[in-house]
Amino acid sequence: MIHPLDDRLREEARRYRLVFACPDCASFDPAGAGEGDARDVRDAALPGRAPRCSLGYPVAPHVSRSLDDRDEVVFCKAFELR
Structure with a gap:
């Protein structure tokens, strides 16, 4: 779903700490991480x-x-929040 951004949405995202990006999703798999890998998914890609x-x-x-x-x-x- 593509949604236009305006100043109101930017402010609400900051205020309520809204997340929507892949690194915040339970299905995100950073490079090199697999089952049993204990690294945080927000680590940089290998x-x-x-x-x-x-x-x-x-x-x-x-x-x-x-x-x-x-x-x-x-x-x-x-998207599913981790």
Whole structure:
């Protein structure tokens, strides 16, 4: 779902600490992490390996947590808070 951003939504996201990005999702699999890996999912990707969605959805439209430099935000239909 693509939703336009305005100042009100940016302020509400900050005020209520809304999350929507892949690193905040239970299905996010950072590079090199698999079952039994104890690293935090917010760790940087390993060299040469890209983070991915364990459900197969593209992460590029959702990976950034910043709303400041965007005109719209893309919400994933499978997002589940970790």
